[in-house]
Amino acid sequence: MRVVVQGDVGGLGRLAEAVGAFLRAHDLPAETSYAVRLVAEEAATNIVRHAYPPGRAGDIDFEILLAERGVVLRFEDEGRLFDPTTAPPHPPEVVLETAQVGGRGIPLLRAYAESLRYRREGRRNVFEIVVPAVADPRASSAET
């Protein structure tokens, strides 16, 4: 399934609808479906918030498919170069008063995805995420 949406809040909603339609069409475990929704949301939100200047939203070219290695989500945009795989880790926080309000999107991507791959192709960011068929690869070592 492939959709092209505007890189704004409305586009996030349409992308979420596309992910929902994909998940309804495939009989995936609840944890996998949840993980797919989450990584799609976080990756697309990153593009909306960081790739394009305010008021100049470009497109997000989104593709999702079920492969042998799991659910593959691919995002392409023409925003500024941004490699989520090299973003610094979110610091551990135990004090509410000084905690960051944001900055948890990429850590959640890392927590739920089996692999994150980024490359720059010309003027395009290409970001690919694989969510295993079982949501947490650390919870099951058997590959079927």
Next chain:
Amino acid sequence: MDFLVVQSDEQRTVVRLTGSLDAVAVTRITMDFTRHVAMHRKATVVDLSGVEFIASLGIGMLVANAQALRRHSARMVLADPPKLVEQTLRKAGIDELIPIAHGPAEVEALLVG
């Protein structure tokens, strides 16, 4: 995403969120949520039992409101999140910042601290 104020008095605020707390929902409800939670400056229970999905922007909304309450010596407790939602909160480290409670007795104990 639905947002309902269940209780609002001198002692506490109880709010219930239902549905998906994703970027679209957060954009829609943040101002209303903050008006009923942070600006009330009372101990607050956020009932998450009806939330089926939460993403980082939803988590950020909870953290910002909990911080605002803390500045006025008021606590927030996250009550009864479903399993998958609780997993997300814990993976994000939110349980270190805002207590997560299951059942009225635990909510009460954590709210008074």
